[in-house]
Amino acid sequence: MPNNAALAVGLGLGAVLLTLPSGDFHLEDWGFAKRLVLCVAAGVTVLVLVRLHRLLFQPLELLRTPEDVGYIAEDGRTKARAANEARRRRKVGELPPVYPNGWYRVLDSHMLGRGEVRSAYILGQQLVVFRGHDGKAHVLDAYCPHLGANLAVGGRVLGNCIECPFHGWQYRGSDGKCEKIPYSDKVPEFAQVRRWPSCEVNQQVLIWFHCDGLEPQWSVPEQPEVANGQWVYRGRTEHFINCHIQEIPENGADIAHLGHLHTPGLPSGVDLRYTNSKTWEFVRHDWKVEWDPEPEPNSHCSQMRVNHSLTLFGCRLPLLDLRVVARQVGPGVVFLRFDHSFLGRGLMMHCVTPVEPLLQCVTHTMFYQRNIPAVVPKFILKGESIQFERDVMIWNNKMYISKPLLVKEDAAVRRHRRWFSQFYSQNSPQLEYRRDTLDF
Template sequence: MGYPGLHRILWTREQFAVFRDASGQSYVVDAYCPHLGANLSVGGRVMGSCIECPFHGWQFSGKDGKCTRIPYAEKVPEFAKIKVWPSCEVGGMILVWYHCDGVSPTWQVPEQEEVASGAWVFHGTTEHFVNAHVQEIPENAADAAHLSFLHEPWIMNGVDLRHTKSKFWRFMKHHWKAEWQPEPDMHCSCLIVKHSLTIFGKHFPLLDMMISARQIGPGLVFLIFQHDFLGCGVMIHSVTPVEPLLQHVTHRIYYQRSVPSIIPKFLLWAESIQFERDVMIWNNKQYLSKPLLVKEDAAIQRHRRWYSQFYSENSPKFPSQNTGLDW
């Protein structure tokens, strides 16, 4: 999407028209014109800071949604307007605040300073579609036990879980130490991961890497990489509901300018392999509202209590759902 430009987003039960004015300021509004229902993002034009309906030329301000011009009318009614959605731009993404009760934003998404200043530059993105409830994906952060089992095999073993235990690459193993905790800012939590690698059972400290995964709200994670030799960067992980049991997941990586691009591209590739192992689980698992846990799984229950803040009594539910997530 360039600017000035126009884009359409389908998100759960909402359709948005997203556009920029000539200065680059972005706006997010309801996609449908309140006049006769034309889709503003299909054939509409950006006129200054307004979007023009392709059907009759009505123009709506991206700032407050008010209709500013009707080509064939003497007067524009005061009540003629469309909804403007609160939004911000972070890490090359336009993020929209959505609350089923219409509550205004109660917190802001922080900028990654190095990305905003240009010190860390974009090196690629991956996209996945996952057949799971939106809560399943971030819950992995609190499930430290799965890291040692699912993600221990070397990445060259691939993503098919029927073959990841292959003896061919058994001499190389990933090792993970992880701890998840909610932050004082209630809408944030943090997972600290120490990754190491052994080859024929020998630990190579030069390959150790610290990863800080900061969850911001229900569907955004900043994974910050720190390595003495490979440098620093961030992978921005986002989860967007497309349907009740279909999530669109992206990973965007930004890395130090001084580091050769092969390093962040390798990290993005390695992350996608490990993530796709999880996808194979998510696509075929069942959500259990009352799982059988042991004391070492205590963080999972703490994560569920923390994540429950993002639901309300009016949160959209699947038609067959009565209570919980058993659908």
């Protein structure tokens, strides 16, 4: 990588300079020494320029692993061990169905080139995602019905079909039907794999899930500024969270938690044991929030309106006031629109995708005005990540309470649960687990 190469050059030449024997150093050696110093300076300069280029121009990619955030590793335990113990010991509570009906992000469009194949594990299913040579993305069940090979592992794209790596059976992306068996004259009519309804919008590939197999009942709205190139991609974050999917969007209606969990400034970090440290007491965030569902025909949508301000030493800084409208579309997609007086406007797509019943993949993808320096939206994205990781520490360790003890100020939480219940059907899958196990 450029950073490591530049650093290696600088340190390596510096080490050579230090190892020169001082007693044998003569005047004629000064030319060589000067060249060494120049090489070291050049290496350091390259390193600084590379980092500056990344800061100013390249997107921010912050991808966390499942055990990276939200667990406390004490007594010599690794983060992975602490995460496994927390998951095993936690009480989950009386859960709603684990997979609501709706649209879910699979991957970003730029991650799937023409003719490329990707593997995806979503909603407890192994899927194959590929882009045909006509440029259209398709999502199918991954396992070939012939003898069970995984189409995503070694499969290749031929035209707009995916070819099985085991025997060469070819399945159309448009409907999943087998189009060709290379060693057979006839293809059985029932030879096909499941095709998942999908769409590609806002530079993302999404799939539709409905427990009863119904076709999409609403669409994901295209954001015009992203479609016409006014707002450009500035990065994304990715987190894996061990909780029920409903608990994540419910935060939007839980107005009271903002004043407690998210008031400490960003320098306070994400470890909730230390966020209220007196060291950073002079930096505080203030939140004014409203949440409401939308009426028909958009009853599958809701809105959270946020006015955020920052105070230093008790003085509000009006120039840093930020207005955000977060519009949720179904259970898994949220559009957060930023509007700042002098730092411009942008959009963050917050997507929650169930991996397994109690494991969610959450991404934040940032698009921002092209004429605003990239460092601005990257700072906002990083700040959002810090605040979000405080929530992750709660979610990873909490229990879902189906009948919570609420006060009148928590009324929006109850309304949100009523609104979210529309995404469950009678046949929505429930979590099946044993209450008493001996799992060593």
